[in-house]
Amino acid sequence: MSQSSPPSRPSKTNPADTENVRHGPSSRRSLSRPLTEEDGIDLRAEVCEATTEGVDAVSWSEAARRWRSYIEDKEGTEAIFENSVGDRVTGGDPHRFDPAYSAKQYAKLKDLERGLRDDYGKRLHTAMLTFTASSTDDDGEPLPPVDHLDELLSSWEAVTRSLRREMDGRRYERLAILEPHKSGYLHIHMAVFVDGPIRRDDFAPVIEAHLRNCEAAGRDAHDLADDSTVSVRHVGADRSEDTIENLGTYLAEYLGAYGDDPREAAEHVQKSNAVLWATEKRRWRPSNGAQEYMATNRKETALSDWELVAIRDGEGEEHEVTAGAGGVARMTTCTDVRDHPPPGDRSPPVQVDLYEGASE
Helix, strand or coil: CCCCCCCCCCCCCCCCCHHCCCCCCCCHHHEEEEEEECCCCCCHHHEEEEEEEEECCCCCCHHHHHHHHHHHCCCCCCCEEECCCCCCCEEEEECCHHHHHHHHHHHHHHHHHHHHHHHHHHHHHEEEEECCCCCECCCCCCCCHHHHHHHHHHHCCCCCCCCHHHHCCEEEEEEEHHHHCCCCCCEEEEEEEEEECCHHHHHHHHHHHHEEEEECCCCHHCCCCCCEEEEEEEECCCCCCCCCCHHHHHHHHHHHHCCCCHHHHHHHHHHHHHHHHHHHHCCEEEEEHHHHCCCCCCCCCCCCCCEEEEECCCCCCEEEECCCCCCCCCCCCCHHHHHCCCCCCCCCCCCCCCCCCCCC
């Protein structure tokens, strides 16, 4: 970052919503939809209900309510670590929707900015690509939000493959971000950081890859001539209209990596957070190189001699963490029990990292 650029935090207004080209379904109608209507979808157990016919996902509104309960239950929790000689230390245990976690995300974005500026210098240019998918079916009815998200992400491999081809021989990194529309349904912003000048047309094949591989992607919503589909900016300090002076703040406006109590966020933000929580989907996807830049200035604590042994809840009670425990219990949706083993024969819940979303 240039010395003249202040390390300002982003504002709490997010201008990145691109759904002004079409009206999404009403909030009331979409909230009544189940998270998914598909079989074989892995979700947190908290948003699933076992029935005589299988395992169903709860409605979007109920998932949002349970997400808020999860936030309340996590208030005041601390992680307790112990070393080989019995010494103990405690530390905050922020979940990924906590303001403290948001501050860490913003710090990573600033590290990314510093690393790119150091390596690319004045040649650094950024393109922001936006990928969307219709949130309604052919009859205009709102889609289940998890099914919509899965469809939106169905083009990911094709998109990144096309980007590699177009950037062949050039140095670049990328950071994809999931952001909610005002309806609560998610869309993708992909920031592409390139060493050297770029043109909007350079990314036409990448947009086309999304249109070919995501059935719900509308061509009218991906007009290459529209700045909301592809915008190209120079990252510098000349303050021209097409220049980004503070890259970290620019990215954070899309990411929403800031704010206060998540339960006081706008309704559409809470709806999208409930979907990310239910699916354990990460909010951002950096390339390997971008991930390395984000870790450049992180002071990693030496944890080789320390082990997580307990979690202290908001009331001061300690809960021991045993080997293999501490993960998130998950269930898989199914609507025909004849095609699935009886409950007694089910595999144990999938265990994931205690620090959910920690790789964001």
